[in-house]
Amino acid sequence: MNLKFIAAHSWLTGAGSLKSTWMYMISSMGFPLSLLFIVGVLSDGALLPYALVGGLVSVVATNGITTMADLGMFKFEYMYKDLIVTSKASPIDYMLGVMLADLFWSLPAIFIYFILDILFGILTPYAFVMSILVSVLVLLSTASLGFVLTSLVKHQRFVWAITGMLSLVMMVFPPTFYPYKYLPHFVLLILSISPTTPAAVLMQGFFGLAPTLWYMLYILVAETIIFFFVAKYLTIWRER
Amino acid sequence: MIKVNKLTKRYSDKTIALKNVSFKLDKKITSVIGRNGAGKTTLIKILSTQLAPTSGSAFVNGIDVVENPNQVRKIAVSIPQEAKPIDYITPFDAVRLYLSARGVWLHESKKAAEDALKKVGLWDARNKLAYELSGGMKRKVFVAMAIAADAEVVFLDEPTTGLDPFSRVEVWAAIKAIKGQVILTTHYMEEAQALSDDVLMIESGKIIAQGNVKQLLKPFSGLVRIESQKKRHKSYKVGNTWISYVKKAEANSFVGKEDIIKPVTLDDLFIRRGVNLES
Numbered sequence: 001m002n003l004k005f006i007a008a009h010s011w012l013t014g015a016g017s018l019k020s021t022w023m024y025m026i027s028s029m030g031f032p033l034s035l036l037f038i039v040g041v042l043s044d045g046a047l048l049p050y051a052l053v054g055g056l057v058s059v060v061a062t063n064g065i066t067t068m069a070d071l072g073m074f075k076f077e078y079m080y081k082d083l084i085v086t087s088k089a090s091p092i093d094y095m096l097g098v099m100l101a102d103l104f105w106s107l108p109a110i111f112i113y114f115i116l117d118i119l120f121g122i123l124t125p126y127a128f129v130m131s132i133l134v135s136v137l138v139l140l141s142t143a144s145l146g147f148v149l150t151s152l153v154k155h156q157r158f159v160w161a162i163t164g165m166l167s168l169v170m171m172v173f174p175p176t177f178y179p180y181k182y183l184p185h186f187v188l189l190i191l192s193i194s195p196t197t198p199a200a201v202l203m204q205g206f207f208g209l210a211p212t213l214w215y216m217l218y219i220l221v222a223e224t225i226i227f228f229f230v231a232k233y234l235t236i237w238r239e240r
Numbered sequence: 241m242i243k244v245n246k247l248t249k250r251y252s253d254k255t256i257a258l259k260n261v262s263f264k265l266d267k268k269i270t271s272v273i274g275r276n277g278a279g280k281t282t283l284i285k286i287l288s289t290q291l292a293p294t295s296g297s298a299f300v301n302g303i304d305v306v307e308n309p310n311q312v313r314k315i316a317v318s319i320p321q322e323a324k325p326i327d328y329i330t331p332f333d334a335v336r337l338y339l340s341a342r343g344v345w346l347h348e349s350k351k352a353a354e355d356a357l358k359k360v361g362l363w364d365a366r367n368k369l370a371y372e373l374s375g376g377m378k379r380k381v382f383v384a385m386a387i388a389a390d391a392e393v394v395f396l397d398e399p400t401t402g403l404d405p406f407s408r409v410e411v412w413a414a415i416k417a418i419k420g421q422v423i424l425t426t427h428y429m430e431e432a433q434a435l436s437d438d439v440l441m442i443e444s445g446k447i448i449a450q451g452n453v454k455q456l457l458k459p460f461s462g463l464v465r466i467e468s469q470k471k472r473h474k475s476y477k478v479g480n481t482w483i484s485y486v487k488k489a490e491a492n493s494f495v496g497k498e499d500i501i502k503p504v505t506l507d508d509l510f511i512r513r514g515v516n517l518e519s
Contacts (some may be wrong), residue, residue, distance in 0.1 A: 004344060008345075071334035079320040086290065086316055112436030238292055
C-alpha cells in the first residue's frame with residue numbers, strides 16, 4: 001500500500017483545496033439537510049430524530065457517490081488515472097486517496113449532524129462510537145462500489161447518470177430518513193443490497209430509536225468486504 | 241532501451257491497432273510519428289503498462305511489460321495524451337502529488353518539484369491554480385512531473401497537440417531537459433525533426449520506417465517538394481493538391497506561377513508511402 005500517495009492525494013486535493021472549492025462543502029450538505037427539513041415539516045417533528053440519524057448515513061453515502069463522480073472526472077477529464085497507472089500507486093491506493101480527499105469536504109456536514117444529534121438529546125457515547133464504525137463501513141463500501149462502476153464506464157455522462165441512480169437507491173428508498181419498521185421485512189431485506197439500508201437500520205438501533213437488528217451489521221460488513229475486494233481485483237486498471 | 245517483438249493489439253470491436261510490430265529503441269529521444277489512428281497511442285499505452293497487448297512481447301529496460309508491469313511502473317513515467325493538471329491545485333502541488341505516487345513523501349518532494357518547475361520555466365506560476373494556466377503551461381506541468389520523477393524511461397503521448405507554435409517550442413525545450421530515455425508520439429513532423437535522435441514511423445498499425453531524420457530523408461536528397469493544383473508526371477494527390485519532387489536546381493524552371501516550392505520533410509515519406517499503399 002502506497003501510504004505516501006494516499007496521504008498526499010487526500011491532503012492536496014482535499015484539505016489543501018478546501019479554500020478554492022468551498023462550494024462543494026455546501027453542496028455535500030444540501031441533499032441530506034433538505035430531506036431533514038422536509039421530513040421534519042411533514043411529520044410535524046415526530047420523525048426528526050430518524051432523519052437526523054439517517055442524515056449522517058446519507059452524508060457519508062453522498063461522500064461515496066461524490067468519490068465516484070470525482071473518479072469519473074479524474075479518468076475522463078484529467079486523464080489522471082492513466083497518469084497514476086504508470087507509478088507505484090495501486091488501484092486501492094488511488095481509490096482511498098480520492099475517497100479521503102472527498103471526506104474533507106463532508107466533514108463539516110458530519111460535524112453539523114453530530115451537533116444536531118446532541119441538541120436533540122439523542123447522541124450517547126455508545127451511539128457516537130458505533131456511528132463512526134458504521135460510517136467507515138458505509139464510506140468504504142460506497143466508494144468501492146463507485147470505483148468499480150467508474151472503471152467499467154466509457155464516458156463521463158454515464159458517471160453522472162449512475163451517480164443520479166445511486167443517490168436514489170442509496171438515499172431515498174432505504175430507511176435513512178424514516179423508521180425501518182415502516183417497511184415489510186422482505187422489503188427491508190431487498191433494500192439491504194444498498195449498504196445504506198443496514199447502516200440506517202443499525203443507526204436507528206444504536207441511537208435508541210428502534211430495536212438493534214444485529215444481523216444488519218453482518219450484512220454491512222459482508223457488503224463492505226465484497227465491494228472492497230471487487231474493487232481490488234475486478235477494477236479495470238490496465239485496460240484490455 | 242525498448243525492445244518490442246511481434247506485438248499485436250486487437251480491440252474488442254475487432255479493430256487491429258498494431259499488427260505484429262517489432263523494433264528496438266535505444267536513442268535518447270525517439271519520436272513515434274504517424275497519422276491519427278495509426279497506432280501510436282496504443283503502442284505507448286502498451287509500453288507504459290496501461291493496456292494489455294493481444295500477443296507478442298515488449299520490454300522496457302529488460303523488464304517484460306506483460307509479465308512484470310509493476311516493475312516497469314517503477315522505472316517509467318507516462319504522460320497521457322490530453323492530460324490536464326487537476327484544476328484546483330497548483331503546479332507545485334501537482335508535481336509533488338505525482339512524486340508521492342512514485343513513492344516520495346510529500347515533505348521530501350519539495351526540492352525536486354522546485355527544481356523541475358524552474359527547468360520548465362514555471363517557477364513564477366508555481367502557486368497559481370491550474371485552471372489559471374495557459375495550455376502550454378499546463379503541458380509543461382506534466383513535463384515537470386517527468387523531470388522531477390527522474391525516471392529511466394519517459395513516455396509522452398502527443399505532448400504538444402493543440403498548442404500554439406511558441407508554446408510548442410517551449411515544451412520542446414522542457415522535453416530536452418528530461419534525463420531519461422524519452423519516447424514521444426506526435427503527428428507534427430517538424431516536432432520529430434526538432435527533437436529526435438531516432439524516428440519510428442507507423443502507419444495502420446505497422447512500422448514503415450525507422451532511423452534518424454537524416455537517414456529517413458536520404459531518398460529525397462537534393463530534392464524539393466512542389467505543390468501544385470495540376471497533375472504532373474509522377475505526382476501524388478493529397479486532398480486537392482498534387483505533390484511532386486524535383487531537383488532543387490531545376491525547381492524554379494519547373495514550377496508554374498501558382499505552384500509552391502517547399503523543402504522536403506518527414507511528411508513526404510508518408511505522402512510517398514500513402515500513394516504506394518493505394519497503388
